Amino acid sequence: xxxxxxxxxxxxxxxxxxxxxxxxxxxxxxxxxxxxxxxxxxxxxxxxxxxxxxxxxxxxxxxxxxxxxxxxxxxxxxxxxxxxxxxxxxxxxxxxxxxxxxxxxxxxxxxxxxxxxxxxxxxxxxxxxxxxxxxxxxxxxxxxxxxxxxxxxxxxxxxxxxxxxxxxxxxxxxxxxxxxxxxxxxxxxxxxxxxxxxxxxxxxxxxxxxxxxxxxxxxxxxxxxxxxxxxxxxxxxxxxxxxxxxxxxxxxxxxxxxxxxxxxxxxxxxxxxxxxxxxxxxxxxxxxxxxxxxxxxxxxxxxxxxxxxxxxxxxxxxxxxxxxxxxxxxxxxxxxxxxxxxxxxxxxxxxxxxxxx
Numbered sequence: 001x002x003x004x005x006x007x008x009x010x011x012x013x014x015x016x017x018x019x020x021x022x023x024x025x026x027x028x029x030x031x032x033x034x035x036x037x038x039x040x041x042x043x044x045x046x047x048x049x050x051x052x053x054x055x056x057x058x059x060x061x062x063x064x065x066x067x068x069x070x071x072x073x074x075x076x077x078x079x080x081x082x083x084x085x086x087x088x089x090x091x092x093x094x095x096x097x098x099x100x101x102x103x104x105x106x107x108x109x110x111x112x113x114x115x116x117x118x119x120x121x122x123x124x125x126x127x128x129x130x131x132x133x134x135x136x137x138x139x140x141x142x143x144x145x146x147x148x149x150x151x152x153x154x155x156x157x158x159x160x161x162x163x164x165x166x167x168x169x170x171x172x173x174x175x176x177x178x179x180x181x182x183x184x185x186x187x188x189x190x191x192x193x194x195x196x197x198x199x200x201x202x203x204x205x206x207x208x209x210x211x212x213x214x215x216x217x218x219x220x221x222x223x224x225x226x227x228x229x230x231x232x233x234x235x236x237x238x239x240x241x242x243x244x245x246x247x248x249x250x251x252x253x254x255x256x257x258x259x260x261x262x263x264x265x266x267x268x269x270x271x272x273x274x275x276x277x278x279x280x281x282x283x284x285x286x287x288x289x290x291x292x293x294x295x296x297x298x299x300x301x302x303x304x305x306x307x308x309x310x311x312x313x314x315x316x317x318x319x320x321x322x323x324x325x326x327x328x329x330x331x332x333x334x335x336x337x338x339x340x341x342x343x344x345x346x347x348x349x350x351x352x353x354x355x356x357x
Contacts, residue, residue, distance in 0.1 A: 008035050008128060013050055015124055016096070023049035023089070024096035024121065030295040031098070031125040033223055036069045047088055056084050082113040092116040096124070123300070130292060130300050132314050136224060137338060140293065140316055143226030144336050144347040146178040147218055151230060151350040158357050160209060160234060164189045164202035171217050180219025184226055184297045188216035195231070195330040198286055198322060209235035212329045218297065225297045227318055228348040229334035232355040244281065245331055245354045248323055251275040252333045252352070255289055255303070255319040259337055259344040265290075265307040265317075272321050273305075284323040284330075292317055293336055315339040 012035065016024060026032055026048065029041030036046055036055060044057035044065065055065050058077040065074055075084050089095055092115070097107075099120035110118060132140065153174055154167065168189040175183065190200035192211040207213065211234040218226035233241065255272045269289040276282040288304030293316050301309030303317060311317070317339065322332030333352055337344040 005035065005037060009048060009053060011128055012048055012125065016048075016050060019096060019119070019121070019124075021094050021096045021119060022092040022116070023047055024124065025085070025098070026125065027098050028101040028125070031129075034125060034129055034295060036072055038065050038069045038072075039223070040064055045085070047085065049092070054088060082109060085110075086113050086115070089114050089116050094119050096121045098124070126300060129294055130315050131312055132294060132316055132338075136294065137314065137316070139222045139224035140226075140336070140338070141347050143180065143184075143219060143221040143224050144228065144349075146175060146180050146221060147226040147228045147348060148350045149178045150174040150217070150219075151215070151228070154215065155232060155355065155357060158207065158213070158232070158234065160207050162207055164191055164194070164205050164207075167213075167215070168202035168217075171215065175217070175219035178219070180221050180226070182220055184218040184220050188214065188229075190214050190330075191234070193327060193329050196324045196326050196328065198324055198330070198332070207234050210238060210241075211235075212237075212241055212331060214330060214332055216332065216334065223295055225293050225295070226348075227293050227297060227334065227336050228350065229320055229322075229332045230350055230352070230355070231331045231333060232357055234357055237354060237356055241329075241331075242354060244279075244323060247276065247279040247281055248321060248331050249333060249352060249354075251321045252319060252335070255321060256335060256337060256344065256346060259311065259317065259319065259339055261311055261313040261339055261341045263311045265301050265303040265309040265311060266305060268319075269303045269305055269307065272319075276321065276323070281323050284325050285321055286324050287322070289321055290318040311339045313339055313341055 026046035032041035040061040047054040054073045056075045095116040096119045168187045171187050189202040191213045194200050195212050195214045214231045216229040251272050254275050258268045272289045273282050290303035292299040292301050320334030324330035335348045337346050
C-alpha cells in the first residue's frame, strides 16, 4: 500500500475509534478511490476495520483491483451481493455506513442480512478530503492548466454564426486532446440572453455581434477536477456590458484576495455581495461565491451565505460570483485557488480582463 493511502486509512481508523465503531462500509466511488486507489468504485465497496482493509468487487474488476490496490485484501462478490459482506461482519457489533450514499432500499437489505447495528455517518471521508496533499495539489494544478490551454485555443475559434453546442463540443474535445480523461461536469456555453441562466445548457443559438458568451468548463486529470469560467464578448461590447463586467471583476478579485487560511467562507461570500451591492448588482447574484474542488467538482468547503466552513491551508476552492439578468444576459468569472496562510495560490491563469473578439 502506498504511504499516502496508509496515512488516509489511519486517519479514518481514528474516526472509527472516536465514533466507537468497529468498522465502516465505504460505498461512494470518490471515497473508494481516495482511500484505496481503486478506480472502479461504482462497482465496489470498501470495508475498513481497525485491523483490516477489504475491497469487495465482482469478477469484472478483480484483476483491476489487484493491480491498483495490491496491499488491500480482495474479496470477490458472489451472485448474492451481501453474502461476502455479511460473512466479514459477523463478529462486529456496530458498522458505520455512508448515509448520503446508501439508498433506503439498500439500507433495508443490509438491515435484513447483516448482524451488526448499522450506524449512519455523514461526510466521514469527505471531511478528510477537504485538505489536499502535495500529490492532489499537483493533479489539480494540472487540471487547471489544461483549462487554460483550452481557453487559449477556443477563443481563437469563436466567430459570428457558430452555435453554443458547437463551441461546447469543441471544448470537450480540446479538454481530452490536452490530457483530460473526460469533462468534470456538463460544459456550459451560453450566449446573449441565454447567459442569464447560471447552468444553462448549450443549444442551437448562433453567436452574433454584441453577444456576451459565458464559458464554464473543466476536465478530470488523474481523477481530479478542473473548473473555470470566463465571459467574453463577440464583436463589440455595449457600455452597459462593459460597466457590469468591470463591477463583477472587482467583486471577483476581492473574493480572491480574501481567501486565506482562517477565513470564514460565509464572510468571504458576504463581502463579495457587499461589493456588488455598491453597484446595485447584488440582486442578480443567484448562487454562492464558491465551492471546494477535488475528486468531485462540487465538494466542501463552501463559500456561501449558509456555509459554516473555516478555510484551512491546502483546501482548494473556486471564487465565482456572477450576475444573471432575465432578458439581458449574464456574466460569470471564476478562478480555482489553493488556500494558503496569508493568501491563496490562483491556479487558473487565463485573462480575466474584458475580452472582445
